[in-house]
Amino acid sequence: KAGVTQTPRYLIKTRGQQVTLSCSPISGHRSVSWYQQTPGQGLQFLFEYFSETQRNKGNFPGRFSGRQFSNSRSEMNVSTLELGDSALYLCASTTGAGANSPLHFGNGTRLTVT
Amino acid sequence: AQSVTQPDIHITVSEGASLELRCNYSYGATPYLFWYVQSPGQGLQLLLKYFSGDTLVQGIKGFEAEFKRSQSSFNLRKPSVHWSDAAEYFCAVGASVTGGGNKLTFGTGTQLKVEL
Numbered sequence: 001k002a003g004v005t006q007t008p009r010y011l012i013k014t015r016g017q018q019v020t021l022s023c024s025p026i027s028g029h030r031s032v033s034w035y036q037q038t039p040g041q042g043l044q045f046l047f048e049y050f051s052e053t054q055r056n057k058g059n060f061p062g063r064f065s066g067r068q069f070s071n072s073r074s075e076m077n078v079s080t081l082e083l084g085d086s087a088l089y090l091c092a093s094t095t096g097a098g099a100n101s102p103l104h105f106g107n108g109t110r111l112t113v114t
Numbered sequence: 115a116q117s118v119t120q121p122d123i124h125i126t127v128s129e130g131a132s133l134e135l136r137c138n139y140s141y142g143a144t145p146y147l148f149w150y151v152q153s154p155g156q157g158l159q160l161l162l163k164y165f166s167g168d169t170l171v172q173g174i175k176g177f178e179a180e181f182k183r184s185q186s187s188f189n190l191r192k193p194s195v196h197w198s199d200a201a202e203y204f205c206a207v208g209a210s211v212t213g214g215g216n217k218l219t220f221g222t223g224t225q226l227k228v229e230l
Contacts, residue, residue: 043204092157
């Protein structure tokens with residue numbers, strides 16, 4: 001079974017631009033979560049989608065948004081990029097049955113904002 | 115609110131030596147606990163998980179962890195470390211209450227270096 005696929009692997013953007021990251025979950029997984037990983041803040045939860053609905057949201061500004069499609073694929077968007085948005089963005093999928101369903105992570109998208 | 119503390123930022127061990135990585139959590143009910151490992155440039159791989167039952171859980175790659183409710187701890191252990199175990203290790207807690215979704219709170223990680 002294919003793992004979680006994130007595209008692109010690397011992105012370089014300029015301050016003020018917007019960016020869209022994509023995540024394809026493991027087949028059959030209905031929950032997709034997004035995390036931001038930085039050296040200073042570590043791994044921080046952005047949001048979780050389940051059956052196209054946002055189920056949980058972390059403490060990030062409204063510039064960070066996401067959505068999930070009917071095939072469970074998910075995208076996250078960051079508008080008006082800031083230097084501090086430079087990070088590794090990780091997507092994770094799970095069956096969605098609850099927190100006792102382990103997350104399976106992709107290899108991430110490395111975003112650099114200049 | 116749930117939280118996780120990993121007191122050791124860096125740990126260095128010799129190959130073949132035993133390993134223990136510390137993790138303390140804060141959560142109002144019985145938590146769901148996880149250990150993940152991350153190699154450079156990669157995502158996180160699940161090593162093991164605890165939901166309920168036996169407090170000593172076995173994982174992949176020869177790792178085990180013990181849940182101690184009285185100490186709010188979930189330490190990761192391995193009896194004999196291999197050079198390939200060098201990586202960053204993250205402890206995480208998930209909400210066990212209904213409706214908590216799949217949000218995990220991660221510790222800050224422990225970077226493991228293995229000396230040959």
